[in-house]
Amino acid sequence: MSEVFTKSMARNIYYGGSVFFFLLFLALTFDTSGEVPKRDNHEAIDEQVTLGKQVWEENNCIGCHTLLGEGAYFAPELGNVYKRFGNSTDAIVGFIKSRPVEGIPGRRSMPQFNLSDEQLEAVAAFLKYVSEIKTARDWPPNIQG
Amino acid sequence: MMKYQSQSVAKPYFIAAIGLFVGQILFGLVLGMQYVWGDFLFPEIPFNVARMVHTNLLIVWLLFGFMGAAYFLVPEEAERELQSPFLAWALFWIFLVAGALTVLGYLLVPYAQLADITMNDLLPTMGREFLEQPTVTKLGIVVVALGFLYNIGVTILAGRKTVVSLVLLTGLVGLAVFFLFAFYNPTNVVDDKYYWWWVVHLWVEGVWELILGAILAFVLIKVTGVDREVIEKWLYVIIAMTLITGIIGTGHHYYWIGTPEYWQWWGSIFSAMEPIPFFMMTVFAFNMVNRRRREHPNKVAVLWAMGTAVMAFLGAGVWGFLHTLAPINYYTHGSQITAAHGHMAFYGAYVMIVLTIISYAMPILRGKEAGDPRSQVLEMWSFWLMTVSMVFITLFLTGAGVLQTWLQRYTEDPQPFMVVQEKIEMFYWMRELAGAVFLIGLIVYVISFFVKGGERVKVAGTDTA
Numbered sequence: 312m313s314e315v316f317t318k319s320m321a322r323n324i325y326y327g328g329s330v331f332f333f334l335l336f337l338a339l340t341f342d343t344s345g346e347v348p349k350r351d352n353h354e355a356i357d358e359q360v361t362l363g364k365q366v367w368e369e370n371n372c373i374g375c376h377t378l379l380g381e382g383a384y385f386a387p388e389l390g391n392v393y394k395r396f397g398n399s400t401d402a403i404v405g406f407i408k409s410r411p412v413e414g415i416p417g418r419r420s421m422p423q424f425n426l427s428d429e430q431l432e433a434v435a436a437f438l439k440y441v442s443e444i445k446t447a448r449d450w451p452p453n454i455q456g
Numbered sequence: 457m458m459k460y461q462s463q464s465v466a467k468p469y470f471i472a473a474i475g476l477f478v479g480q481i482l483f484g485l486v487l488g489m490q491y492v493w494g495d496f497l498f499p500e501i502p503f504n505v506a507r508m509v510h511t512n513l514l515i516v517w518l519l520f521g522f523m524g525a526a527y528f529l530v531p532e533e534a535e536r537e538l539q540s541p542f543l544a545w546a547l548f549w550i551f552l553v554a555g556a557l558t559v560l561g562y563l564l565v566p567y568a569q570l571a572d573i574t575m576n577d578l579l580p581t582m583g584r585e586f587l588e589q590p591t592v593t594k595l596g597i598v599v600v601a602l603g604f605l606y607n608i609g610v611t612i613l614a615g616r617k618t619v620v621s622l623v624l625l626t627g628l629v630g631l632a633v634f635f636l637f638a639f640y641n642p643t644n645v646v647d648d649k650y651y652w653w654w655v656v657h658l659w660v661e662g663v664w665e666l667i668l669g670a671i672l673a674f675v676l677i678k679v680t681g682v683d684r685e686v687i688e689k690w691l692y693v694i695i696a697m698t699l700i701t702g703i704i705g706t707g708h709h710y711y712w713i714g715t716p717e718y719w720q721w722w723g724s725i726f727s728a729m730e731p732i733p734f735f736m737m738t739v740f741a742f743n744m745v746n747r748r749r750r751e752h753p754n755k756v757a758v759l760w761a762m763g764t765a766v767m768a769f770l771g772a773g774v775w776g777f778l779h780t781l782a783p784i785n786y787y788t789h790g791s792q793i794t795a796a797h798g799h800m801a802f803y804g805a806y807v808m809i810v811l812t813i814i815s816y817a818m819p820i821l822r823g824k825e826a827g828d829p830r831s832q833v834l835e836m837w838s839f840w841l842m843t844v845s846m847v848f849i850t851l852f853l854t855g856a857g858v859l860q861t862w863l864q865r866y867t868e869d870p871q872p873f874m875v876v877q878e879k880i881e882m883f884y885w886m887r888e889l890a891g892a893v894f895l896i897g898l899i900v901y902v903i904s905f906f907v908k909g910g911e912r913v914k915v916a917g918t919d920t921a
Contacts, residue, residue, distance in 0.1 A: 316689075317689070318619075318685060318689040318692065321689045321693045321696065322619075322692050324693065328699060328700040329696065329699035329700065329703070332699060332700050332703045332704055333699070333703055335703075335704060336703045336704055339707075339719075340650075342716075343650070343710070343715055343719075346715075347646050347647070347714065347715060350646075350714050351644055351645075351646040351647070352714075353644055356643055356644060360643065361643045365580060367583065368571075368576075368583025368584065368641075369567065369568045369572075369576060369582060370567060370568050370583070371505075371508065371582075371583050372504075373504075373583065373584060373585045374503065374504025374505070374585075374588070375503050375504045378645070379645075379649070379712060379713050379790075380713075380789040381585065381649065381709075381713070381790060382585055382790070383503070383504070384790060384791065384792055384794065384795055385491070385504075385507070386503075387872075387874070388790065412499065413498075413499065414494075414495040414499055415495060416495060417495060418494040418495060419490070419494035419874070419877075420494065420495065420498065422498075422499055422502045423499075424568070440645075441645055444645065444713075446713065446714050447712055447717045447719075447720065448712070450711070450712035450786065450789070451712075451865075452786060452787060452870075453865060453870045454870070455865070455870040455871065455872050455873060456864075456873060
């Protein structure tokens with residue numbers, strides 16, 4: 312780079328640019344936090360959903376699945392699993408409950424987590440809540456996730 | 457050969473980093489195997505456990521690498537001894553033991569039990585991608601970070617302040633500050649995800665790039681002998697572009713998680729520019745090496761430095777751009793395309809910069825300017841084996857991802873996830889094969905530290921680039 316463009320000019324772009332864009336990011340975050348309640352389905356959050364999220368986290372579900380596209384890519388998307396399972400929390404409970412302890416020979420299988428009925432109902436309620444978050448363009452693109 | 461005695465604390469950090477790197481790759485191979493042989497090691501080591509070990513070891517060993525880099529370069533830049541070598545040693549053992557216990561916890565008890573033992577319900581932070589560590593481990597990380605920042609912060613501020621060391625310090629402070637969002641875990645999934653990215657994105661596409669830039673600048677100053685003023689000007693411009701594009705670029709994670717539609721514009725436009733600083737980094741590294749004023753005997757460190765610049769641009773820049781525009785990401789989000797990008801970006805940017813500083817510093821820490829020729833040749837072999845196999849891992853995952861996106865999301869008749877996974881199995885086999893070559897490269901890398909002797913001859917291909 313030529314001498315016309317000096318080190319102190321470069322430094323000023325660094326300081327000015329990062330401060331400006333960080334403040335812009337904060338402003339956008341502020342606006343987002345006002346917009347999110349219109350679509351985040353927070354009305355559905357109750358004690359059961361809260362417990363469900365805890366079950367979801369304490370069994371590391373994100374270690375295989377994605378939830379709204381984030382997580383691991385080893386097992387199906389669960390952001391819309393409630394809808395994929397015919398809008399049924401019972402179907403979700405039944406699926407988790409029926410996983411074989413020793414897996415399925417040669418195939419991927421979800422572990423048997425030995426959840427209590429309360430935990431099963433809770434995690435299903437949590438997945439129902441997530442599936443009713445209003446995402447842009449109704450992501451995921453289709454029912455298969 | 458060391459200019460300051462206290463630089464020697466970098467050595468255990470680098471050794472630990474390499475050891476954990478080996479563990480990370482072994483678990484990577486387990487994961488790759490589980491993709492094609494579904495019940496491999498099931499139910500003893502289910503996929504989620506192996507993945508947690510794979511990603512957490514990566515993060516921990518990179519942090520070891522960053523800290524080692526700081527302990528090595530800060531005294532030299534500040535022109536004084538490290539404030540407290542004892543503290544650096546103490547934190548080394550605390551971090552290593554905490555890391556080892558956490559990984560053993562993942563492997564030896566079911567995750568729900570680990571959450572129970574560590575009293576996750578007091579302050580629930582577990583079970584989110586990359587932040588799976590028990591809350592107590594997270595608190596330990598904060599303590600280690602504070603001690604570390606104190607140690608190098610005081611060393612820098614009491615000594616000569618260079619652009620390199622101040623940029624490094626800024627990056628490290630940012631790393632610690634944004635990690636605090638790991639403790640914010642609301643039940644509201646949209647809020648949870650929104651601020652989760654303040655750790656993950658603002659680390660790897662924000663402050664970590666400052667650390668990367670500073671380490672690269674330091675090594676280039678040393679191996680090329682180019683005037684510091686020139687290199688520091690480049691460093692400022694690169695990190696300016698990093699933050700100008702990368703901060704708002706966080707928006708590319710806010711497309712489909714329940715956040716407003718305008719993020720599709722902010723995220724697409726700014727993250728489309730994120731390759732620019734990486735491209736500048738490539739131009740910078742090649743320019744400085746071309747304008748070098750000395751022939752540094754550590755050829756392989758120069759190779760790693762230029763490799764970092766190229767691979768970071770490809771992995772973070774090109775493979776990131778590939779799926780960052782919202783209309784494309786609508787189809788590719790959370791697919792194997794994401795995995796492809798993740799692999800080459802982490803390898804190209806962060807693995808390679810840590811291996812660069814290790815390559816430069818380790819011979820000095822062992823009392824000589826550069827490794828013996830045979831050792832260097834072997835390390836160059838490891839460079840090519842690991843780098844080329846990572847390119848293939850990325851290409852195979854990209855192939856898998858394109859097909860997955862097509863079959864599961866793009867066609868008129870979308871197929872179920874597992875049906876698609878079976879159809880793309882061939883790509884996973886090829887990825888695993890490339891992964892095995894990567895492991896061979898890593899073994900060669902480790903061996904290179906124990907090889908001595910050889911003629912000091914010019915090695916083809918390293919002094920022309």
